[in-house]
Structures are given as structure tokens and as C-alpha cells.
Amino acid sequence: MTNDTLKTREAISALADGQLRGQEFARVVEAVSKDDDARATWHAYHVVGDVLRSGDAAGHNDLAFVARLQIRLKSEEVAVQSADAVKLIAPDAINAGANGQFDTKRDSANVSRFRWKLVAGLASFTAVAAVGWGLVGGLSTAPTVNLAAAPAAPASATVVAIEQPQIMIRDPRLDELLAAHKQFGGTSALQMPAGFLRNATFEVPNR
Amino acid sequence: MRPMQITLFTGCWLRRVRDAALALAAVAGACSVGVAQTAVSPAPGLSSGPVETAQPDRGINEWLLRMHEASRRRAYIGTFVVSSGSSMASAKIWHICDGQNQMERVESLSGPPRSTFRRDDQVITFLPESKHAVAERRESLGLFPNLLQSADSSIAQFYSARQAGHDRVAGFDADVVVLQPKDKLRYGYRVWSEKRTGLVVKLQTLDVDGRVLEQSAFSELQLDAPVNMTKLNQMMSNTEGYKVDRPEMIKTTAAVEGWVLKAPVAGFKAMSCFKRPVAATETAAADNTMQWIFSDGLASVSLFVELFDRRHHGQEGQMVIGATQTITRRIGDWWLTVVGEAPAQTLAAFAQGLERKK
């Protein structure tokens, strides 16, 4: 066994106990999924833990289970994509006309919606710094935070949406404007870490 | 992996379509609140804490300056997650400053891949999937210290700061500071400021009832990290294989463009104004879109004005993404879109106040 293998296994043991952070964490997560030995190690360490705790063993079919799950996850993704597209195009009696409706049939070719002056060839919506995300249904019901209470160690407040979403639309033009608006994040003290970071972070999967 | 992100980050604007009459009624109400008041009571939900001391607001400027300086001066590498409702997006960020220049790199971890590089106010975003890159100058990034130092700085007039405990974020001890608005025209913030450096490691935007509209936080962070500026420079300059677009943005003033805000919205000062040329299409003539930016020091609002076009501009309405509100309105031959991280009534006040110059 190489020294590297041993070091990776040691890191996997640490990962199992929540000891890794940052780059190391990312590296080991990647190793476990790519490297058979690393995977087998993560698996074995957890089987050992389970046996020690419950005296009960299994584990001889585990990776087959995972393999089967992976196949399902992939087809799961495809199903999700179509469902959401349908929901988003939902005919909306209130929205008469071509305003803002995301039309999958036309949009990919419809340059006229994208009103910034673009260099030729940059027709794709995703090429513009397009950002945006929506208040998806299914609100969590976390309690509101009482700011006046000023606890010594504030619990991390759950992020909630303030109102029930009624209608959801996708509007590439609005995304453009939002991007342009975020570009000027320098006007705020709370750039966190830099105003344009938020611009760069949010994406609309335009599929 | 993409479709998973559709579930999570459905890029939807939430539209709450309102009766035009209702919207106007709300605006009328908001205006009288916004303009008339000078001394104001604290917004409900963000109710008063301890009695204010003799110099309460000097504190907020100090906090903010410290946070701002840390974000400029410190080297760090981190993973950054922004969430709102059930949506989340994240990116990895590298930042370094060599005393003179700053460099930053942001790699999206969610959504379509993108790499953004910044050197001071030069920014370029690479989109690997389409092999396009967008380069632009963001001159506003150096603006903040000037805001604080200017004689008529109004942040302290409209917000107060108080420390609200301690917490730990991404392995770092942080002071929790609540920035409380003094009126209903703006949101509040809860800021986690890393103890040693002041770097903002977590930030929540809070509505008038104290509910969290949006949260940004580092999930992993390495402070004083060994970021290689030369390497970042190289990556930033390497546009090989990419078609680089430099969108045109012309600095102007609202007055020159023919617009005026007849009733200013308390606390918000005009910061800058740009116009972007818009190409003619089969359905529309060539145009300019004006963007007029306002800020109260913590929140910003943009007014976008373009020619009204029946084909594209239909319903006046109000939409929301996270902490960002937007309302659209027709003004004569023009179409206005107001975008900002402020309550709807504030945006409505802007919409109500914008007027074509005589």
C-alpha cells in the first residue's frame, strides 16, 4: 500500500468524524467518489461503526444499492426538468400577450427579447450575466426572529419567504435588469465580499 | 446535474399581479410616509432595543468601515452560499489584495458554469458552455468609503447598529451586528462580522417583521489564504477560445436623458446614471435603456427606463426574487422597471416620483 493511499485513508477517517474543512474536505469527497479504494474505505469504516453500535451487520450489497440509486437519480433529474418547464409555461390568464412569458419553443432563437446591444454571435441568453432565482413553493414555517431579544448566541434563523407565491414566471429581460442592478453593488457597504459576487453566483438554468 | 438545480433554483420571478388601482393607492400611502416624516418610529418587528446613548450612530460607520476594509484588504478563499426560501446558489471565491490592487475570482458551483475575474474595477466573466466572455468596468466598487466620508453621509440617519451576540460561522468566531432601519422604507440586516478582521462571513436581509428574506454565508472559509495574484492575472487575461463582448455603457445624467425624481425618497441618494444602447430588431427600433442608481448606503435601487413597446411590455406588476423587489410601470411613452433591495412601498415611491422633464 502506498503512502498516498494510507494518507487518503487517514483523511477519510477524519472526514467520517467531521474533522475536515475547505480544500481538504473537497479533495477527499472527490477521492471517495473517483477512487475505488477510497470508496471501499469510506464504506468499510461506516460498516465497522454500524456493527460496533448495533451489533448488527450488513454491508455486502451496499455498493450495489448505491449503483442502482445512481441510475435512478439520473433518470430522476430528467423527469424533474420537464415537469418544471411545464409548470413555468403555465398559461396565465392574467398575462395577456407576449410580455415576459418564457416560451421554450421560441426563446432560444428569439434574440429580440434581449435588448442590450450585443456583439454579433452572443445570442445566447446565458451569455449575458443573467441571474435570478425564485421563491419556489413549499414555504418553511420557521418562526419570525425577534430582533429585540438580542440573544447571546443567536440561533441561525431559517430563511423563509414572506408570502405565498401565487404565480411564477420566468422573464429573461428581468433577469438582465437584475444583473445590471447587481452590478452596482458597490453602492452598498454590505457587499459581502463584493457586490458583484451575488451577480456572479445566481444562475437561471435556461433549459 | 443541471436539472437538480432547476428544482432548487428555479429561475422564477414571483409575480404578484395587482390591480393598478390598488398599486396606486399603496403608493399614495407610501409617499406621505416617505416624504413627510423626519423623526420616525422604528419599524415593527425590529422594535427598539436599549435606549440610545449620546453618540449611537458613530458605531454604525465604524462597523461598516471595518467590514468593508476587510473585504478589500484580506486574502481569503471560501465557498459562498446564498439562499432564499427554498432556493440556493453557491460559488467559490478567491480574493487577494497586494496593498495597491485587488483581485478576485468567483467560480459558480451551482447553475451553468461561469468564472468571474476582477482586477480592481475591471471585471470579466467567462461562460465555458458557450465560449463567450463578458468584460466590463464596474466603477462603483470603490464608492463605499466615499459614502461614509462625505459630509452628508446619511447611513447613520437611517440605520442604527447594535451588537447582538456572538456566533460561529465556517469555523470562525464572529460578532453579530444588527443594522436596524429607522423607518419602513428599508430592510434590516443581521451581519456576522469575523472577530479578528471584521470580514462579513454571513449576512441576512430582514423584512419589516424581522423575517429573513435572504441569507448569504460562507460555508467554508480560509482567511489569510495563499492566493496567487500572478496566477489569477494570467487566468483573467487568458481569453483564448472565447469571444469577448464589451457591452457598451455610457455615463450620463438623468437630467440629460430627460428625467427627474420630483419627490426624493428619504435616505436614497442618486449615485450614477448610465445608458446602454439597445440594438434595433425586427420588432423594435434602436433604443437606449437608462439605468439610474440610488443608494442609502446599504441598499440600492435602480430605475430602468426604456421606450414603451406593446409587444414586450404588458402587465404592470410587482415581482420578487429573494430580497430583491421589482415593479414595472408605464409612464407615457416609456416603460419603467424599478429594481431594488427594499420594500415594495419604497420602489412604488420611486415609481410615483419619476417624471419626464418639461
Added chain:
Amino acid sequence: MTDALPPVTTDSDLMLVERTVAGDQRAFELLVIKYQRRIQRLIGRMVRDVDLVEDIAQETFIRAYRALHQFRGDAQFYTWLYRIAVNTAKKALLELKRDPTVSEGSLRSGDDDDETSWHGNEPTSDETPESVLAAKEIAAVVNAAMDALPADLRQAVTLREIEGLSYEEISTVMNCPIGTVRSRIFRAREAISEKVKPLLDNQSGKRW
């Protein structure tokens, strides 16, 4: 003996969840490998048919994957996953009861829905004689390997896996630096898993 002991390490779980939500599906696999046995054992108390147990376990993880963005880290990940498993199993049972072709033999009695109930030595999800034997063998190997460990390694891994102590707590109990704790736990795990690995998944799945 019930699964009364809490799973270890929520920090790690939360980080893996966040990473998955951020776009790295591989991080989710790590969570699956970590919890699949536990979840299958739990479902196995409610449902008798082994294929059905596995199907419900698969469904549980799919539903968890879809709902990951709703997990806020304000509770333990396993608790959240547990509830999804119970709900998924209950739903499956309801559907089955409506289906006249399903024999009573697939189902356990309704009382089994109670998450605290335990039926002693009933077999785990996989009931073929072969697999029962394989499971017993794994348990035997683990126990023998534990006995063969040097005392300090055995103590470290016991405190971590069975008592659920943190590295800091273990370093206090054993009066040694945290680095030593980490090393001892690793060496213990390594020694035991070397013996166990040959018994795990050396075929690509006997079922099909």
C-alpha cells in the same frame, strides 16, 4: 438492542448536504453509503419483503435528494432522513394494503410503525440464508478484530463510535493530544476494516 445511539458527526453531514445542494452529487453518495444500512434496518422492521425493503430505501434516498434544499441543519440530518424513511414506508404500506395481489406476508403488523419498537433477533433486510450468514460473519470479524486491537486504539474507537464523544472529549478522557486521537481512531478503523473489506461487496450484487 435498538438504534438508540445517535449517529456520529452532524457537522460532516451538513457539509455534505451543502456540498450536494451546491451541485456535487458525489457528496450525496457519501451520505447514502453512511446511512443505507441503518435506513434499511429501520424499514425492515416495518416491511417483511426484502425486495420491497430495498425499493422503499431507494425511494427514501430519492425523496431526500429532492428535498435536500429544505434541510436547514437545525436538526440532525439522520433524524430528518429517518422521518422521510418512515413516511415513505408508511405510504408504501398503505398502497400495498389496497392492492389485493399483495400477500399479507410482505407486511409486518401495524405496531411496527412505532419507531421505538424492536423485535429482537429478527433478520435484517436481506433474508436469504446466505446473506444472514454473511452478515453474521462480518459481525464476527469486527468483534474479533476489536479484541485483537491494542488497548489504546480500542479505547479511542470505542469512545468515538459507541460513546459518540468528540475528538476534544476523547483527548481529555485519554489525556493525549487531538492529533493522537485522530491517529488512534484511524489505525483502529484501518486494522478492523482490513479484515472486513474482503467480505463486503466483492460481488457486484447477488440480487440480479
